Each structure stands twice: as structure tokens, then as C-alpha cells.
Amino acid sequence: MHIVAKGNAAASAVSNPTSNQHHQQSLRRLGFCSQLAAGGAQHSSPIVFPEKRSKRVKSSSSKRIELTSDQPFENPSRDEVRIDIGGGIPAVGDEKSDLLGDVVFSGKLVWDKRKTSVSPDTPNGNPANLAPADVPKQEPLDAKLTSKALICGSTILHLDDVISVTYNAGLRYFTVHSYPIKKGSCGLSCFIKPKRIRKDYRFVATTVKDAVQWVGGFADLQCYVNCLPHPLASSKKQASSELLPIDTPPELLFKCKNPPKMLVILNPRSGSGRSTKVFHGIVEPIFKLAGFQLEVVKTTSAGHAKSLASTVDISTCPDGIICVGGDGIINEVLNGLLCRDNQKEGISIPIGIIPAGSDNSLVWTVLGVRDPISAAMAIIKGGLTATDVFAVEWLQTGIMHFGMTVSYYGFVSDVLELSEKYQKRFGPLRYFVAGFLKFLCLPKYNYEVEYLPASTIEDQGNRLGDREVVDMADLYTDVMRRSNTDGGMPRASSLSSIDSIMTPSRVSGDLDTTCSSTHASTEPSEYVRGLDPKTKRLSSGRSNVTTEPEVIHPQMPLSTTPNWPRTRSKSRTDKGWAGTISTQDSSRCSWGNNATNDREDISSTLSDPGPIWDAEPKWDGQANWDVENHIELPGPADDVEGGMRKEMIVPRLEEKWEFRKGQFLGILVCNHACRSVQSSQLVAPKAEPDDSTLDLVLVHGSGRLRLLRFFSLLQMGRGGHLSLPYVEYIKVKSVKIKAGKQKSHSGCGIDGELFALNGQVMSSLLPEQCRLIGRRVAYEKS
Numbered sequence: 001m002h003i004v005a006k007g008n009a010a011a012s013a014v015s016n017p018t019s020n021q022h023h024q025q026s027l028r029r030l031g032f033c034s035q036l037a038a039g040g041a042q043h044s045s046p047i048v049f050p051e052k053r054s055k056r057v058k059s060s061s062s063k064r065i066e067l068t069s070d071q072p073f074e075n076p077s078r079d080e081v082r083i084d085i086g087g088g089i090p091a092v093g094d095e096k097s098d099l100l101g102d103v104v105f106s107g108k109l110v111w112d113k114r115k116t117s118v119s120p121d122t123p124n125g126n127p128a129n130l131a132p133a134d135v136p137k138q139e140p141l142d143a144k145l146t147s148k149a150l151i152c153g154s155t156i157l158h159l160d161d162v163i164s165v166t167y168n169a170g171l172r173y174f175t176v177h178s179y180p181i182k183k184g185s186c187g188l189s190c191f192i193k194p195k196r197i198r199k200d201y202r203f204v205a206t207t208v209k210d211a212v213q214w215v216g217g218f219a220d221l222q223c224y225v226n227c228l229p230h231p232l233a234s235s236k237k238q239a240s241s242e243l244l245p246i247d248t249p250p251e252l253l254f255k256c257k258n259p260p261k262m263l264v265i266l267n268p269r270s271g272s273g274r275s276t277k278v279f280h281g282i283v284e285p286i287f288k289l290a291g292f293q294l295e296v297v298k299t300t301s302a303g304h305a306k307s308l309a310s311t312v313d314i315s316t317c318p319d320g321i322i323c324v325g326g327d328g329i330i331n332e333v334l335n336g337l338l339c340r341d342n343q344k345e346g347i348s349i350p351i352g353i354i355p356a357g358s359d360n361s362l363v364w365t366v367l368g369v370r371d372p373i374s375a376a377m378a379i380i381k382g383g384l385t386a387t388d389v390f391a392v393e394w395l396q397t398g399i400m401h402f403g404m405t406v407s408y409y410g411f412v413s414d415v416l417e418l419s420e421k422y423q424k425r426f427g428p429l430r431y432f433v434a435g436f437l438k439f440l441c442l443p444k445y446n447y448e449v450e451y452l453p454a455s456t457i458e459d460q461g462n463r464l465g466d467r468e469v470v471d472m473a474d475l476y477t478d479v480m481r482r483s484n485t486d487g488g489m490p491r492a493s494s495l496s497s498i499d500s501i502m503t504p505s506r507v508s509g510d511l512d513t514t515c516s517s518t519h520a521s522t523e524p525s526e527y528v529r530g531l532d533p534k535t536k537r538l539s540s541g542r543s544n545v546t547t548e549p550e551v552i553h554p555q556m557p558l559s560t561t562p563n564w565p566r567t568r569s570k571s572r573t574d575k576g577w578a579g580t581i582s583t584q585d586s587s588r589c590s591w592g593n594n595a596t597n598d599r600e601d602i603s604s605t606l607s608d609p610g611p612i613w614d615a616e617p618k619w620d621g622q623a624n625w626d627v628e629n630h631i632e633l634p635g636p637a638d639d640v641e642g643g644m645r646k647e648m649i650v651p652r653l654e655e656k657w658e659f660r661k662g663q664f665l666g667i668l669v670c671n672h673a674c675r676s677v678q679s680s681q682l683v684a685p686k687a688e689p690d691d692s693t694l695d696l697v698l699v700h701g702s703g704r705l706r707l708l709r710f711f712s713l714l715q716m717g718r719g720g721h722l723s724l725p726y727v728e729y730i731k732v733k734s735v736k737i738k739a740g741k742q743k744s745h746s747g748c749g750i751d752g753e754l755f756a757l758n759g760q761v762m763s764s765l766l767p768e769q770c771r772l773i774g775r776r777v778a779y780e781k782s
């Protein structure tokens with residue numbers, strides 16, 4: 001292993017400049033962020049956000065030092081405590097220490113562990129009460145700031161855990177604010193959940209200019225910097241020789257960027273009322289530390305969040321909306337966003353989630369975080385994770401409701417409905433009570449289910465010759481118009497109930513199997529029978545229809561469009577996402593295999609920005625989500641926005657809708673794996689939130705024994721429930737469900753909202769994806 005350059009040489013090169021000009025050049029050469037501040041007004045506690053520094057950091061790569069295993073730190077202090085924050089990162093000197101990334105800056109630092117009093121002037125922990133020359137009498141340690149960590153002596157502080165850095169202009173001190181995971185002591189660690197706690201590390205650089213370099217290095221690495229005025233500036237005290245003049249030269253200030261501005265929608269009833277405490281007590285201070293500007297609105301009733309999201313002026317919260325609560329409040333916000341006049345803008349508004357409800361399956365499953373601090377850090381670190389959105393459409397009325405987690409029918413939706421009655425009396429226990437009662441008097445549920453397996457589309461997508469060209473505009477869905485009218489029952493509760501539904505005490509089995517497996521072509525459902533002739537043929541899988549003119553019946557669903565319902569009457573040009581529909585439809589339907597791969601590429605780009613020097617600033621200026629962060633799937637070039645009629649390719653007449661009819665204990669249509677925060681439950685292990693498919697779980701039959709076996713295996717979280725002989729698990733593009741004759745058991749739950757299942761509903765994915773703020777982390781880490 002080789003040392004490319006000596007870190008201290010680089011450090012001293014900038015710490016002793018001969019002139020201001022030389023100094024600025026040095027800073028530039030090293031890629032630091034000493035950009036001219038916008039005037040001297042920056043003394044007023046500016047919050048600093050890094051600029052696009054990637055190129056500068058990159059260009060300095062020749063001067064960067066590679067951290068290698070044969071470059072041990074010299075003279076580590078004896079009383080130094082090694083803090084391996086984050087776990088699993090090797091100690092400096094280990095053969096894997098290059099995992100800590102490229103060195104951005106190196107030099108000497110003193111880790112000042114003395115306690116300082118916290119005053120109103122120093123809320124961020126910088127030592128205003130210490131005299132500038134009051135440096136602890138400790139030996140300076142070799143220190144390096146790498147792209148992944150700050151290493152001081154044998155201490156490693158991972159940047160993943162860092163929220164921001166506070167620096168007072170003109171001082172040698174700077175403070176790093178972090179929330180590392182505190183592990184339990186060895187004996188208890190397996191019983192105690194790892195928890196993040198705040199830790200502030202104060203360091204003293206060799207010189208003021210060095211301090212600026214260190215802080216600039218953090219800014220280069222996308223850490224937020226709170227740059228405060230000199231502590232003596234206000235008291236007009238004489239600056240010592242070590243201090244810079246009160247009017248700090250502008251080249252030593254970091255350029256201020258607009259801090260992220262977001263709207264927080266907080267459901268004060270979530271999690272039995274703990275959400276307010278969670279937000280104000282735990283999460284808000286973290287956002288403040290990171291410089292976020294938040295406008296907090298507490299909901300006053302069910303539906304408030306939806307109306308807020310549908311009407312909010314996005315220029316007041318250009319960086320997104322943060323939902324504080326359970327899955328229900330997120331669902332409201334999603335539906336509100338999709339109700340906006342400009343739907344394309346609506347769905348592109350990023351959604352952040354702070355879990356504070358009974359269950360938060362979405363953020364846990366998709367981002368891998370389940371505690372509020374980790375969720376806040378994911379938002380602060382930024383990045384976007386694309387997530388499919390499904391629409392459940394009531395085919396007879398055209399009403400739509402959107403979701404990102406799951407829609408469900410049968411026993412679970414019945415329990416949710418019943419649990420509403422016990423909300424006040426039992427709180428979160430209501431699911432258990434309702435589940436138990438429902439279990440004791442378990443009804444029989446009858447449904448007709450039609451589904452379009454995902455593989456059918458992909459197979460057909462490869463057979464170019466068999467495709468039919470359909471005018472894209474005819475397939476455009478007027479989703480907004482119909483989704484504005486909500487129908488059905490009032491909301492009952494969330495999916496969390498699946499987890500906590502029941503532990504039955506009595507079992508009596510009833511092992512009837514009444515499912516029938518029929519092909520849609522031979523036994524179309526009533527709904528399919530009601531379609532126009534062409535649609536019927538499309539749905540039934542016959543392959544001899546080619547060019548006859550298409551008749552579109554208002555209010556009539558079309559089964560040729562597996563991923564989205566088709567348009568009725570809305571004009572094409574005024575709909576924001578028409579163009580993207582064209583692109584995505586094509587990729588979803590016609591080039592299924594390629595599309596899947598391309599989509600994964602795109603998703604991974606979103607989730608992983610690559611090396612830090614290639615990363616864009618996360619909150620750079622005013623967000624323009626359409627342009628800067630638009631998630632677009634690959635597909636043929638189109639120009640719908642320009643008014644051209646687009647064509648898309650739809651698999652021709654080969655859609656093999658499968659048909660099931662009979663008794664079902666439950667039907668679950670999952671958009672992601674549906675992990676539960678409360679247990680190891682995992683409903684759809686193969687589901688991915690961005691794979692353009694839905695995962696259908698059919699629990700056939702009736703009877704308590706079946707139900708008990710299913711739930712017992714479901715709770716184990718190993719997918720055992722899917723191996724039961726009466727459970728089917730299929731990846732699908734679209735599902736149609738219709739209740740049997742027992743109208744009393746016909747609820748439909750969507751992400752915690754409960755609706756009446758009147759007539760037939762169809763679940764399918766929207767062509768656009770939603771953006772959750774944050775990147776996925778490994779589940780174990782949270």
C-alpha cells in the first residue's frame with residue numbers, strides 16, 4: 001500500500017499562505033468551500049450549505065492522500081477512547097481501513113473534551129465561554145477528514161452520523177454534531193434496541209486558517225455548516241492577536257445557500273398522541289441543527305392533511321412535505337398531492353416521513369428506518385427513493401384512491417372496520433380486540449378475483465411482432481378528476497393491525513377449498529362481459545383483432561391497460577404527466593425486461609449518488625423537481641408536452657388474465673414487502689417498492705384453523721405463510737376484485753383507509769413514481 005502524498009504537507013501549504021491571493025488559490029486548489037459570501041451580512045448566523053463542489057474536490061484528487069493500512073497514526077493519546085460509531089468500520093491501521101474513503105484534508109487536531117456551559121449564544125455547542133487562547137493542554141493528534149469519516153487519533157466519527165458542523169468565525173474551534181448509534185453494553189446488547197443519541201465533538205485546529213479548512217472540508221462533503229459570528233463580535237471585546245478582525249475577510253466565510261424549506265404535516269392523534277412529543281422533543285431540534293426551515297401544521301381532523309397537500313403553495317415548501325404520524329397520514333398526503341391541478345408537479349413533490357404512528361410500514365420497508373431520529377437523519381442527508389404508487393379504481397363509478405403500501409380485502413379489512421369502534425377504549429390494542437372478536441365469529445368471504453400476471457406482460461414485451469399500436473392519448477387516465485370524490489366508509493385504521501390482530505385462544509378448523517381457477521378467456525367476469533367487443537377480446541386473450549376502430553365507453557373500464565385505467569374525457573394537454581405516461585407505459589408494457597433493468601438503474605442512481613465528489617448538493621437552491629429531480633423511465637423519445645399525439649405499444653391480445661372465484665380469508669395486494677415495525681412480519685417477501693409490479697397474496701378458503709396457521713407463519717417473517725397449500729403468491733400488473741354476494745363483508749382497506757367494496761375495483765400502478773426523501777439503509781442499522 002502506498003501513501004500518495006503527505007497530508008500534513010497539504011495542510012501546511014494552506015495554513016501558511018504568503019498572501020491573501022495565494023491563500024485563496026490554495027483553498028481553491030484543495031477544493032475547499034471558501035466561496036465569497038454574499039456580503040458582510042453573513043455575520044448574522046448564516047447557515048451554510050455546500051455548493052456544487054464535486055469538480056473542485058475531484059480536481060484536487062492528485063493532491064489527495066489515500067488512506068492506507070500502512071499509515072498508522074502517530075502518538076495516539078493514551079487516554080483516547082476509541083469510538084467506533086456505526087459499527088463494523090475497521091480501526092485505523094486495519095487492512096481494510098481504506099474503506100474510510102479518500103482523504104479530503106489532514107492535519108493536527110486537539111479533541112477538546114472539556115465541558116462548556118451552554119448559553120443562549122452557544123446553542124450549538126461552540127465554546128463562546130472559552131477564551132480564544134484557552135486551548136486544552138493536550139497533545140494534538142493526527143487527524144484526517146475522509147469522504148466517509150473524521151479520524152482523530154484512533155477515534156472514528158462516521159459522516160453518516162454527522163448532522164452539521166458549527167463554526168464561529170475567527171476561532172480555532174469547531175464543533176461536529178452527530179447522532180451515532182449507541183449500542184447496549186455487551187451482555188444486554190441483544191435485548192436492547194440500538195438507539196441514536198446526540199454527541200457533539202469539539203475540536204481545536206492548529207490555526208484559524210486550518211479550522212476554516214477543516215470546516216470547509218466538511219462542507220465539501222455535504223455536511224451542513226452553521227457559520228456563526230465571532231463570539232466577541234457582539235460584546236465588542238478586543239480581539240486577541242490570535243483572532244481575526246471582527247470584520248472577517250469574506251474569503252473565510254462559506255457561501256450561504258438557501259436552507260431547505262419544508263412543510264411538516266403532523267397528525268397529533270397518531271401513535272395514541274405521542275407524535276407531537278416525538279416531533280417537538282426529538283426531531284425538530286435535529287432539523288434545526290441542520291438548518292431546515294420548517295412550517296409545522298397540525299391536522300385538526302381526518303382529511304385535513306389531504307386538503308393541505310392538495311392546496312399548499314409549493315413555493316412555500318419547495319423541498320417537500322414531511323409527514324409525522326403513521327401510514328394513514330402519508331396516504332392522505334399522497335392522495336392530496338395527486339389531487340392537485342398539476343398532477344405531475346404533485347407526484348414529484350418529495351415526501352419525507354417521520355414515523356410516529358401505530359405502525360409505519362412504508363418508511364420501514366422502503367427506507368429501512370423505523371425510529372424518528374434515523375428518519376430525520378435520512379431526510380437531512382437527502383436523496384430520493386423512487387416508490388411505485390398504485391391506484392384502486394372503483395370501476396363502476398370511476399372513483400380512485402391511491403396508495404403506496406397495500407390494499408386488502410377479507411378478514412383484515414373486517415378487523416380494521418371493527419377496530420374503529422374500540423379506538424377510544426383500547427387505543428392501539430383495538431386491533432387485537434377486534435381481531436379476536438372477528439376470529440370468534442369468522443364469516444365466509446366470497447370474491448371474484450382477476451389478475452394479470454406480471455410475467456405475461458414481460459414475455460409479450462419481447463415479441464415485438466405481436467404488439468398492437470394504440471394511441472397513447474386514448475390510454476391517458478383522468479385520475480385526478482375521479483379521485484377527487486372519495487367514496488365508501490370512513491377510515492378505520494392502518495395495516496399495523498395485520499401484525500397485532502390476533503392470538504386466538506380457540507381453534508376449530510374448516511378446511512373447505514372452494515377456489516376455482518379459470519382463464520379469463522373462457523370465463524370472463526361479469527365486468528369483462530360488459531365491455532365493448534374489442535375490449536372483451538383483449539381481456540379474454542384471443543389474438544385475432546387488429547385494427548378495428550376502438551370505442552371508448554365513458555365510465556367503462558378497459559382491460560387492455562394493465563397499469564393504469566384509461567382516460568375518459570379529459571383533455572390530454574392539460575395533464576402534467578401525459579408525456580411521462582407515454583414513456584413509462586411503453587417501458588412497462590412493451591419492453592418489460594429491459595424496462596425492469598433500466599428502472600433498477602435509475603432507482604439505484606436515485607438512491608446512491610455515487611462517490612461524494614460526483615454528488616450534487618442535496619438541497620441546492622430552489623428545488624425544481626420537474627427539471628432537476630425528475631424520475632423518468634427510459635422509453636422512446638416523445639413529445640407529448642409539445643402537443644404531439646404519441647403512440648405507445650401495448651402487448652397485443654395476449655393478456656392472460658387469470659380468474660379465481662370462491663372463498664378467500666384474505667386478499668392482499670402489496671406494493672412493497674410490508675414489513676411491520678412491531679414484529680418480524682413480512683407479508684410479501686419478494687415485493688420491491690419500485691419494481692413496477694404488485695404482489696398479490698390470495699389466502700383461499702375459510703375457517704379458523706387456516707387463518708390461524710396463516711397468521712402464525714406470517715408473524716415469523718420467513719415467508720412460511722406463502723408455502724401453505726391454500727396460499728397463492730403472484731407478481732401481477734393489475735388485479736380486479738369483486739365481492740361475492742355477502743355484502744356485509746365487503747370492505748377494502750388502502751394503507752389504513754377503509755372503503756366499501758361496492759362493485760368491482762381494479763388495482764394497478766401509476767406510470768409515475770412518488771419520491772420519498774432519503775436513501776435506503778440496511779435494515780439492521782436502524
Ligand SMILES: Nc1ncnc2c1ncn2[C@@H]1O[C@H](COP(=O)(O)OP(=O)(O)OP(=O)(O)O)[C@@H](O)[C@H]1O
Nearest residue numbers: 270271299300301302325326327328329357358494
Ligand atoms: N386531527 C385529527 N383528528 C382525527 N383524525 C385524524 C387527525 N389527523 C389525521 N387523522 C386521521 O388519522 C388517521 C390515522 O393517522 P396515522 O396513520 O397517522 O396514525 P396511526 O397512529 O398510525 O393511526 P392508526 O394506527 O389508526 O392508523 C389518518 O388516516 C387521518 O385520516
